[in-house]
Amino acid sequence: MAENITSRAEDYSKWYTDIVLNAKLADYSPVKGCMIIRPNGYAIWEKMQAALDKMFKDTGHENAYFPIMIPESFMKKEAEHVEGFSPECAIVTIGGGKELEERLYLRPTSETIIWSTYAKWIMSYRDLPILINQWANIIRWEMRTRLFLRTTEFLWQEGHTAHSNAPEAEEEVSRMLNVYAEFAEKFIALPVIKGKKTESEKFAGAIYTVCIEAMMQDRKALQSGTSHYLGQNFAKAFDVTFLNQSGERELAYATSWGVSTRLIGALIMAHSDDNGLVLPPKLATVKAVIVPIWKSDEERNIVLEYCKKIEGYLKEKDINYKLDDRDQYKPGYKFSDWEMQGIPVRIEVGPKDIQKNAVVLFRRDTMKKEFGIPLEKTGEEVLKLLDDIQNNLFNKALEFRKEFTFFVNDYEEFKKKIEDPGGFLVSHWCESPECEEKVKEETKASIRCIPFDEELRGSDGKCIVCGKPAPGRVVFAKAY
Amino acid sequence: MAENITSRAEDYSKWYTDIVLNAKLADYSPVKGCMIIRPNGYAIWEKMQAALDKMFKDTGHENAYFPIMIPESFMKKEAEHVEGFSPECAIVTIGGGKELEERLYLRPTSETIIWSTYAKWIMSYRDLPILINQWANIIRWEMRTRLFLRTTEFLWQEGHTAHSNAPEAEEEVSRMLNVYAEFAEKFIALPVIKGKKTESEKFAGAIYTVCIEAMMQDRKALQSGTSHYLGQNFAKAFDVTFLNQSGERELAYATSWGVSTRLIGALIMAHSDDNGLVLPPKLATVKAVIVPIWKSDEERNIVLEYCKKIEGYLKEKDINYKLDDRDQYKPGYKFSDWEMQGIPVRIEVGPKDIQKNAVVLFRRDTMKKEFGIPLEKTGEEVLKLLDDIQNNLFNKALEFRKEFTFFVNDYEEFKKKIEDPGGFLVSHWCESPECEEKVKEETKASIRCIPFDEELRGSDGKCIVCGKPAPGRVVFAKAY
Known part of the structure; x- marks a missing residue:
């Protein structure tokens, strides 16, 4: 067990925060309820973004960007929506040194500003569907915050689509839920249950909401993604009509769907252990770290020379790795350090391994070592191990969920x-x-x-x- | 000349706005001074981001994310900084339904929030350098706005690095200016002049600012990127000290550097013409569009069948293309449409070309056609053309700048x-x-x-x- 990490058994909630802080994923910010996403945490988000963005584009979506500041009058146009979101908004009242005539809400979600724009863009059925996504920061004033899980500012993506008929819109709602489920299972190694929210749990302004739910190690659920069928609610509020093929004016049909940096919280809580973060290989930027072991300067040179060969085999297989050749730390310290950061595979090499022309592979998920891996097989064995870790994490989480x-x-x-x-x-x-x-x-x-x-x-x-x-x-x- | 575009000769400023609106790059927003970046515009930003992000990472930087809301007291800690930025800030005074105790500024730039955090992260020279970049939205209240060039909200990246000594920090300032210059010239095809700002033009809080400046087609200059040496100013303001190798406490040295969606404005104003946008191929998502030409249904089938072969040759060379097989528009309309959107290459094909087993290639930069390109050479000829267009745009802009x-x-x-x-x-x-x-x-x-x-x-x-x-x-x- 790592020194700075409270065990899950002792205090699950403190364990979680210890992991976030010690793996340098995020930090508290001077602004109450906001967080700083540190490079280790942001690297996970970048991997998530890349994978999701590709899936969005493969399903025909384009990215755009809408303003963060929304006029108060817009927020108030959809009755349920304003009731749901207004209490948690941050409001700009001063701009350029002057009191504003109309107060501006920082987006808690962007349906209103986007549908007010769609009113300009949509004239005929030929302008439909509009399939737009945006990557953005969101502000929701939270009283009880937790890093990644619930913060006043967070990062997310929000899809906002407009359609000429209800079945097509509903198909989109379900398509994007499936994208989220596939992403969660394939990339985060997180088994999810797909379903529909009850009336009381649905999105404020939606006809219905579908979601993916995952089990964390404390057996609590984490809502990990939602997709909403908004019907004609926002089209009505913002007067978005189009001429349909029969030449009649009709209100457009809407969907919206989103996932956020909360998924990083899901990743942590689903897989990590008392030694620190455990990263699913597909979301790890650094897949493997080489830790050379030496006692004398002479050994140091020999081992580092040997490491170059290891690096060659890793590069051959296009595996992103780090070589930890820091002089000021002992191997034991380095082991714990990389375990804390969740790097999937560690390659250990010392004089004895060199004698056998071999390396030692350590896998983060099971904390087990394999000795005597032939040097020239390093690349392919690491690749196999990465696959195996990814699958093992998923299966372990699935077994856990079944058990509970x-x-x-x-x-x-x-x-x-x-x-x-x-x-x-x-x-x-x-x-x-x-x-x-x-x-x-x-x-x-x-x-x-x-x-x-x-x-x-x-x-x-x-x-x-x-x-x-x-x-x-x-x-x-x-x-x- | 395109119908909806005012000519440059008639009214350069109106020409610019016409291009932005008609090429669907951006749109006005209901919030004064803010813009909506439409998919065509955002696609350019994504290409810019990808290229820059790689250059940042190749020079050792990592991405992170800091809160958009900055406590008023932080803004006031660096005297020149607050004087420069405070008048153009948007301020949140209400959060979660309550008047806030301390007002929160929306970031006009992030030196203050980041350096207040570095105070926690930096203890010893071993923690240095810190090489962090963030991609974020920025708010600066502007009175006279122009799409992409000057808006109240815009997107940018801001690098913030901390160093243990001045020479290393100054080297970073210059390294990042060179990255910007290389990016502008290689990707935007925009020749730039590197230099230092005068005291009156430097960044508020900097020791000095260096910049890249480019000439637009109206012969005005556009500042396209800046890199600042901040010395110990922000370290002083936020008490960021470290134990140096001699065991003494020392203030850290800072740099910051940024480019923004303004670069999209630069791209437009440097290369576009009276027919619409002209995209440098390296920043075009769609590199080529195939426009099939037919008069009868029978021809339609033959031509579309032939297009599949063209598509094969484009895929072979990994060229991202679009096939414009819309039935409701005539070829002439399609030509103008894609010219407006600046797609670098158009592939025209009608029954006569098919007889010759050939295609027609049209290049957007010179508006010239090449006839009788052998079908099987389509891929390689398009690649050549893309290269040629990229170079030609740069050379043309360079010649223009020299002339003036x-x-x-x-x-x-x-x-x-x-x-x-x-x-x-x-x-x-x-x-x-x-x-x-x-x-x-x-x-x-x-x-x-x-x-x-x-x-x-x-x-x-x-x-x-x-x-x-x-x-x-x-x-x-x-x-x-």
Whole structure:
């Protein structure tokens, strides 16, 4: 266990913060509730951005950029939207030394400013669909903040699309949810449950919201991405009409969808351990670190010479690596340092390995070493290991989720299980807001989603709270 | 000449705006002074980002992200800095429904928030250098705005580095200026003059500022990138000290450097013409567009079949292209449309070309066509053409700048030349702020830089204004 890291068993919440700070992923900022994303953390975000951006473009989307400042009057045009977001807004009242005539809200999300613009761009069905995404910073005033998970400013992407008919828009909502799920599973190695939010949990201004939910190591849920079907709500609010093929004026149909730097929090909480961060190889910029081991200056030269050969084999396979040849630190210190930072593979090499023309490979996920890897196989063995780590992290997280997913039919059992051991409780719900609220009040568990997966959803039954008929099961959990 | 575009000769300023709007690069926003960067414009920014980001990383920099909201007290810690930036700040006074205790400035630049953080991160010389860059949005309240060139919100990157000694920091200042110059010349095809700003033109809080300056087609100068040596000013303001190798406490040395979406304005104004945007191929996402020409449905099928072969040859050479097979528009309309958007190469193909097993290539920069290009050579000929266009744009801009760069020794001649034909006037200056100010008042020309180039700088002489001894020439111009 690493010195500066509180163990998960002792205090999960402190463990999380220790990892974030000690792996130099983020730091507190002088502005309450804001965070500084340090290079190690930002590098993960860049990898996430690159992968997601490609997936967005492959599904026909383009990037654009809309202003961060939104006139107060715009925010107020969609009734549910303003009610949901207004209380958490930061507001600019002074610009260029003068009190502003109209106050400007810093975007808590951009539906209003974007749909006010779409009104100018959309005339005919030929202008549709519009498939736009933006990468941006978002401000939501938060009272209780946690680095990456909930901060007053965060980074995200928000897709905003306009369509000429509802089925096409709904297809987009589902397409982007699938993109998020694929990204979470393939890149973050994070198994997710896809489903629909209840009325009380949906986006303010949406017809409905679909989401992906993941289980963290403390068995709580983390909402990891959402996709909203907005119907004609924003088109109505901003008067966005188009001439359809029959020559009639019609309101456009909208979707929006987003994921944020919160995903870095998900990554940390899903895979890391008491030794520090564990990075899924696909999101690691540095895939491997070479730590040379020597005792004398003579050995030092021999070992560093040998490292050049290792570097050659890594370059051959296009593996991004670091050579840690710092003189002022002992190997043991370097080991812990890179373990803390979550580098997937460590290549250790000392005089004995050189004698055998070999290297030692250490994998961060299991903390296990493989000895006597032939030098010339370093590149291909590291590649294999990276693949294996990526798969292992996913499978481990999936096993964990399975272990702590319970089909519960009795409310007393529910109340016990949600406390110990905790997890995803899959139970029937009658769809009444009252039963949903009662569970929340009594157990702090919320309905994470109405799952799409048929095995989870099951068939009809009796509501776990009131016993009335329920069309299927939903996923309850305590959540971040 | 395109219908919707005012000619440069008629009204250069209107021409610029027409290009921005008609090529769908940007749009006005409901918030005064802010802009919406549309997909066509953002695609250029993405290309710029990718190229610059690689150059930053190749020179050892990492990306990070610091909060957009800066406490008022931080802004006030560096006297010159606050004086320079405070009047143009937007200020948040309300957060989460409450009046804030301390007002928060939206970053007009991030020296203060970053150096307050460096105070936590820097303890010893071993923590140095810190080489951080961030991609971010910036707010500076502007009274007179122009799309891309001067807007209240814009996108940029800002490098902020900390060093243990002055020479290393100054080397960084110069290294990054060279990166900017290389980027401008290689990617934007924009020849630039490197030099130092005068005291009155330097960054608020800097010891000195160096810059790159480019000539636009109206012969005005556009400052296209700046790199600042900040000395120990910000370290002093935020108490950033480190233990040096002799075990003594010392203040750290700072640099900062940035370029912004203004570069898109530079790109437009340097190369575009009365038909629309002209994109340097290296910053074009779509390098070529295929426009099939047909009169009957039968021809349509034959031509579109032939296009598949063209597509094959383009894919072979990894050329990103678009096939414009829209039925509702005539070829002539499509030609103008793509010319407006500045796509470097157009491939035209009709039944006659197919008979000859050939294609027609059109290059956007010269608006010239080459007929009878053998089909199977399409890929390689387009590649050649792209290279040629890139070089031609640079050479044309360089020739233009040379044509309108005048070595002037007489103030009367200066006053005439700056009006007609305008351009860069290279004249001796005695280094007194009074003479600099006099020229500005009387001619609206400012000193763009004290050039590094020896041919421009020349040797000592007499100040063009007062006749007193001057150590060398400087570059005067009207500027954006």
